[in-house]
Amino acid sequence: MTTPMNDEFAIVASGLDHVFIADDGKKTDAVKDVSFSVRRGEFFTILGPSGCGKSTLLRILAGMIEPTKGSVKFPAGHEPQNISMVFQSFALFPWLTVYKNVEFGLTMREVPKHDQKRLTEEHIKEMGLEGFEQSYPKDLSGGMKQRVGIARALAISPNILLMDEPFSALDAFTAENLRKDMLSLWLRDTITIIMVTHLIDEAIEMSDRVLIMTPRPGKVEIVLPVQLDRPRNKRSKEFFELADSIARYVKI
Ligand SMILES: Nc1ncnc2c1ncn2[C@@H]1O[C@H](COP(=O)(O)OP(=O)(O)OP(=O)(O)O)[C@@H](O)[C@H]1O
Ligand SMILES: [Mg+2]
Incomplete structure (x- = not known):
């Protein structure tokens, strides 16, 4: 078919x-x-x-x-333009902060610096992670980890x-x-x-x-x-x- x-x-x-x-x-x-x-x-x-x-x-x-x-x-x-993936096991980078995890895809795509900052902040806020920008994944609950995973996936504006x-x-x-x-x-x-x-x-x-x-x-x-x-x-x-x-x- x-x-x-x-x-x-x-x-x-x-x-x-x-x-x-x-x-x-x-x-x-x-x-x-x-x-x-x-x-x-x-x-x-x-x-x-x-x-x-x-x-x-x-x-x-x-x-x-x-x-x-x-x-x-x-x-x-x-x-x-972009296809993003959210994983069952979160697949966050343990050595990066919440902010850096969310920013990751934007850095990889060489998005202009000011857009990187705006998009990262926007998606951190959207997923209710404000205040945890400088935390590391090990210090987050499972739900928060997946919110980081989703924010990271959405930050690159996938279709x-x-x-x-x-x-x-x-x-x-x-x-x-x-x-x-x-x-x-x-x-x-x-x-x-x-x-x-x-x-x-x-x-x-x-x-x-x-x-x-x-x-x-x-x-x-x-x-x-x-x-x-x-x-x-x-x-x-x-x-x-x-x-x-x-x-x-x-x-x-
Ligand atoms: N890298 C790999 N090398 C060899 N076999 C693999 C590999 N990845 C998956 N498989 C095999 O392919 C089959 C399908 O695996 P897959 O992970 O796609 O299933 P799934 O439906 O996602 O399972 P689950 O619900 O448990 O996550 C399984 O038999 C698995 O063992
Ligand atoms: Mg599976």
Whole structure:
């Protein structure tokens, strides 16, 4: 299945395969014939069991690894200036302060100095990290660490934000707060978000569409729309019904 390329889309993945080859020659089929497209401004979720190839898929989209087969394309004239990634394990630089962590991508891209300062300060404020600019990651709570990870990813003004299980290392209360903050941010800015999760409720709460992957090698089981009004009521009958029907597609 190939999606015709047009302006409506932010990213089109076609026929992606990925095979890892270990030093001893052992092959692992991680991702198999994955095709899908994400609309511009869409909140798109990739849901699947552990080890099914979700992170591999996200890394392919980010250009961090080359697929063994297939392609990732962007519509002409809408190539993303920047694609950012938020990691499950935060992946902060422990030797850098909060300020320097957030500033990192801007320095790498040689953004003019005064813009670096403005953008860094803006995103530190947006993520509620004011007062912690000179702290090091080891002195922050998990929730604050992920806020730094998100501020760092957003500072470079990405048109596509990739998030790999961004809330799964946080306690339930912190995760819920951060989900809400991410949703308001997404509703305010025109940004395409592709998020990996293994939680059905999280997928329904946040996304416009959910791609469900099969167990490894990860293929596309189905892509389902989430047509519930926002903000979504996690206790509503419609929410439970959708969670049930999604659960039927998730194979462990
Ligand atoms: N660098 C690598 N070298 C070899 N095999 C790898 C590598 N990275 C991942 N794999 C294998 O590819 C498969 C898919 O891994 P991946 O990390 O993409 O899964 P995942 O769906 O993100 O899992 P989880 O939900 O546990 O994060 C797994 O079997 C994993 O062992
Ligand atoms: Mg993963």
